[in-house]
Amino acid sequence: RRCVQETGTWGLKQMNNEEIHTLEAYLLSNDKAEFLKTLVPGTDLFYYLNMTHQLNKVNTSDQYHDIQRQMQDYQIFSNLRAKGVKVKFLLQQYDKAQTLQEKESIIDQLNNCLLYTSP
Numbered sequence: 001r002r003c004v005q006e007t008g009t010w011g012l013k014q015m016n017n018e019e020i021h022t023l024e025a026y027l028l029s030n031d032k033a034e035f036l037k038t039l040v041p042g043t044d045l046f047y048y049l050n051m052t053h054q055l056n057k058v059n060t061s062d063q064y065h066d067i068q069r070q071m072q073d074y075q076i077f078s079n080l081r082a083k084g085v086k087v088k089f090l091l092q093q094y095d096k097a098q099t100l101q102e103k104e105s106i107i108d109q110l111n112n113c114l115l116y117t118s119p
Contacts, residue, residue, distance in 0.1 A: 022045055047073070048074075052088070055088050055092060074086075087114065
């Protein structure tokens, strides 16, 4: 229960007014890919929105490898939003896993992400 309470909003409560405005503009934009180009590269919000956008569109293993590389960069922020993106990524990997060994490895990563580390 504690884990759910801490991660239930995936860090959205941590957003300031400017970030909320940017998130709203992104959600309401007709061309999300074009909107993402307006964000400042390397910022928390840049990573959060770009990676969320990519995770919603990922289809190939090459795209997963690209996201995995970006995930390492994003984890430097070590906040609930970064953790939420990582969990979404791991859950998508779990859905695509074909062996029991792959699934167990992903479950271990989810346990470490959700239960044993602080944001």
